[in-house]
Amino acid sequence: MEIRFEHVTKNYGEVVAVADLNLEVQAGELVVLLGPTGCGKTTILRMLAGLEAVTSGEIYLGERVITHLSPRARDFAMVFQSYALYPHMSVAENLAYPLRVRHWRQDQIAATVKQVAARLELTSLLARRPRELSGGERQRVALGRAIIRNPNAFLLDEPLSNIDAKLRLQMRMELKHLQHSLGVTTLYVTHDQAEALTLAHRVAVLQKGVLQQLGEPMAIYHRPANLFVAGFVGSPPMNLVEGSVDFSAAAFTARDLRVPLPEALLTAARQAARVTLGVRPERVRLARQAETGWLAGRVYVCEATGNETLVSFRAGEHRLSARVPGTQRYDFEEAVWFTFDPAHLHLFDAATGQALP
Amino acid sequence: MAETQESVHGELGRADRRLALLLLAPAVLVLFTLSAYPLFYSIRLSLTTPTGAWTPGHFQRIFSDRLFGTALLQTFLYTAGALALELALGLLLALLLNRSLAGRNLFRTLLLLPMLMPPVVAAVIWRLLYNPSFGLINGTLQSLGVDTSGLLWIAGQRTALASVILVDVWQWTPFMFLLLLAGLQSLPAEPYEAAQMDGATRWQVFRDITWPLLRPTVLVAVLLRLLDLLRVFDQIFILTEGGPGFATETASLYIYRNAFRFVNFHYGAALSFVLLAITTVVSLWLIRMLRGRTPAAERS
């Protein structure tokens, strides 16, 4: 079932938690709500779940307005960040609870629990209580409780944030596969941009209750709509330098920096007085020898991760980072030369933050 | 099929509000019925003469009523003393029993016993225990070689108040203990595990984790006890009737005398409003003190 937010706003007293949200999730699609803590992403999920009242606007499930329905009438399944397993019930009872509430027959419940447990490799744990489970196991039970019935949508609230890094990568894959095989519309909340980019069909980036950009992961990465998205998505984040455009020289200038701009960007830059130049670390070229037009810098710190090496360096007063092949190494304070890939420069209006063009 | 019905019942906010109303209404109704009429009745009493004329005279009289002042002061001493002791002892016992321990159930049940004793019996039996000649306390002390000639307990001008406080502590520490234990047992385990990893000492664990987490329970326990202590009546009435020489007279006892023994319900009502006002102020202060610093329990 598709889900649609139309002009949805949520206020807590004076504070605006979500402002005029318009968002459509296609049937079977997995949309990730991405943003820092307090950006309103969890509030959106809870409003959709029916756990939080909407101040204004409407939420649709298919053609039906569900803005004021109770959670059970909406029939979504939700996985909480803390898993919210019922501590006084065994794993089997936890899994069975949604079915029991729906007055299923005992034998049907037992069969379904068995089936789901097998699918999530919980069969040997069925008799245990939640407190006797590891983090990953609890996570699987929470997931099992969601998929045991056929909900209108899955709502996942940071489901992976409480398990350790290694398990997280594995669960991420499991989740993606599971969602694909079940084909259920899914809304997924996270603050982890890697999770967002790997899982989502589309990502909605939020800040301070306002939707910043909605698009496929690669579009978000490669064509950030504004400074916030540019800075938030990507690790390490995009290099951002504020300055102005010298149209006579066809170049971006900031103190200590001078970067020639391609024609397209120059045209776009005419709309703004001050601009911010952005370039992803992997689009920064770095060398020990100078070439024409390259700029000088000094290495601040060099981090090798194996496959690639992250170099943080200073150019005048600016701190920039570059992603170079893992074979390269630099010393502290080593003098380096760098340049930006002209085809992958981003320009933003420094006043509004909007991407140019 | 329930679902179709569900969709009719409308707004979420409204549904919750309706549920809240439904859940609250019976309790509020009972309490309102039982408190509103007596309250208005007492207000009218406190402001009229026996013939029904309006008068502020009863309240004016309170200001020159030195005996009531003394009774109020003693009520505070009684309340503060009993509350402090009961909280300290109750907390200690709750902490002691909040662990796996052979015979824990037995200890817990036995420790509750004083609370079960009818207050009349408790007061009378303590009067007997305190008796300087036949009493078990002095008798035991004497057999241990203690000179008890000056130990008059409830008969001593100086020891009487402390002695009646002790009876209260004996009877009501179990209440604190029971409530705090229930509170302790529902505390989450993670902070403790974390603290153990951090190598905190027992005292640090108590101060930094147990106490802050337990504070809502402490608030409730202290508040409920406070209200009863400020109105203490039965046990003192039987133990000492307020004596010797007014040393254990409390506000409630004094109000009772005026209302029922001197048959001056008007003055009794006026006095009780003074006590009510003080109780309100003290409990508001206590709520602010204990709740104010707690991180808001509301969902983030």
Add this chain to the structure above:
Amino acid sequence: MRRQAWVYLLLVAALLPTLLPIYWVVTISLKSVVDQFAVPPLWFRFAATGEHYRDIFFVRPFGRYLWNSGVVAAVATLLALVLGTAAAYALARLPMKRNWNRHLSFWILSTRMIPPIVTILPLFLLVRDVGLLNTRLALIVVYVGFTLPFVIWMMRGFFEEVPPELEEAALMDGSSRLRALRDIVLPLVAPGLAATAIFCLIIAWNEFLFALILTQTDTVMTLPVGIAGRVTQYEIKWGAMSAAGVLAMLPVFLFALAAQRYLVRGLSLGAVKG
């Protein structure tokens, strides 16, 4: 091991003064009058007599009092728990506008601040005017009113300690709020509920003043009034009073024993969260 020993030592030190008066009441209920005041006190060796128990049961209608107290206390406790738990849940979990939850809570508590000495007369008139004087129902209603603030404040505290997500998870799983309350929240606050129930029962069981004023004949009078009657103008009927006291403690004690099961359960749950 040494720590454990300390714990036991402290517990025994606490138990001694706790139990001594109770033991003394029991012995007095079994001693003849002449032995009750013996100096030095007779701890163990005295001729036990059942005369006081015979007195209260066969000479005085304590069986009747016991039954009345039982009915009144049980019904009042049950009603107070049902009404109070419902109200406490609403106050803890269903936030109303403008801090009304807090104001209402305080008002509820404030009904317990008025000295009973003052409310007794108007309540007597109220009960008389609705024709409930000298009925157990009147006592039940009054005791429900007495214990409600306790139940509401205690249970509100316990409810607030249950993580809201657990309840929300139940809502998402398809429960109604009330069903989530029954299936998820109430089992989790069972220790608190047990403690509250014990407490209510004790209040209703031992209440004296209102029982005295609102009842008029033996058919509805309760145990505490009967016990107080053993403190006469000239003497205290120590034996009868102690026998009645022992008798009065027994049912509540048995109830507390039964409720123990739920008191421990909280601990075995361990972490409620996650």
Add this chain to the structure above:
Amino acid sequence: MLPGWLPKTDLVFLLLTLAVLLLGTCQPSPPVPQLTIAVNAGVEGDALKAAAADYEQRFGVRVQIVELPYANLFEKQLVDLLNRTGAYDVLMLDDPWMPRYAATGELTPLEPLFAQKALTGPDDDFLAPCLAVCRHPYGNGNLYALPYVGNSQLFFYRQDLFEKYGLAAPKTWAEVGRAARAILRGERKVYGYVMRAAQGNAVVADFMPLLWAFGGDVLDAQGNPVLNSPEAIAALQFMLELGQVSPPGYASFNADEVAAHLLQGTAAMSINWPAWIPAVDDPSKSRVVGKIGFSAVPGGKRAGVAAIGNWLLAIPRGSRRVELAFDFILWATNSEQMRISAERGNPPTRRSLFQNASLRAKYRSYPVQLHSLETSRPRPRTPLWNEIENVLGVYLSKANAGELGAEDALRQAHAQIIQILKRNP
């Protein structure tokens, strides 16, 4: 329709349970007895209870006795009177309460009822002091009650110890003091005297005979307080002297502590009520069987005077069976019934019974009791007595607990009593 969010089975179950329980609790009381009587729990109540059973058998009138604790009897009955509940047809009351009860105007005057039976009033076998407390105003006002139990204070002393130390039964308080000191010196474990000095009714009741013997009083004939008189101060000073030969902690003693000391043989003298007389010679209660003598309250400047403390039977106006109630109290106080009551341990209020040979054989104290009752005085007859008694009790207690000297205590009590009288002109 039930809203969908209510689990229906639960609700139905809950409602059913409550309905059953509630129905069980408001079932109508069993058939209403024809007379309901509120009595003081204790020996007086027990006697009346036995009498009621006899009455029921003989006349077919059901009489239900409700025993109420003495400590709360006053307010219980007063609330009933003031609100005319009609719950009780007969009240048993302590005589000092009479002015207060009568002042409510809610007691039935008995003279018209006597007249209906063509009687002029209670017969003259009743002792005058006992009938006087049944009238309001005292002595010659309307008759509101009939006296059922004829208590007055008596002096208890250990005859065996008095003989041992060659002492005669004390006639004056000075002799009491001397004897007490002698006995305390001689017997290490027997205190010379013991008294009720607990704040409230107790200390006042034990102070009154001293006050009267020393020539003092609380109020004079005009109703003015005279507690600051030298006589009153001397009386209190003497009370404090007695305190020094009393057991430690006597300042908190009530009747049962006093009795315990007497019966356990650890005190030699005391003023007490006759209710304890049967216990004195009962080996299951007493360690001093046959050793205690009784005499009239000692005198001093004036002859010894005991305080009267009768239990009276009165009929509230609210009663719906006034005539039936009157028949009952008339019957209960007749000579034969009162004899039976006396057999059950209650002192009578009739002269003939005090002189009855078989009763005299049973109670060796009867001659003394008769004398004591005939010469007894009531505590001051004013509706304000409770308030005055309270103030006096507080200051007497302060003096006995050692907080105030005799003069200070009485001067302050005096000032407070003036305030009380001023407030209630």
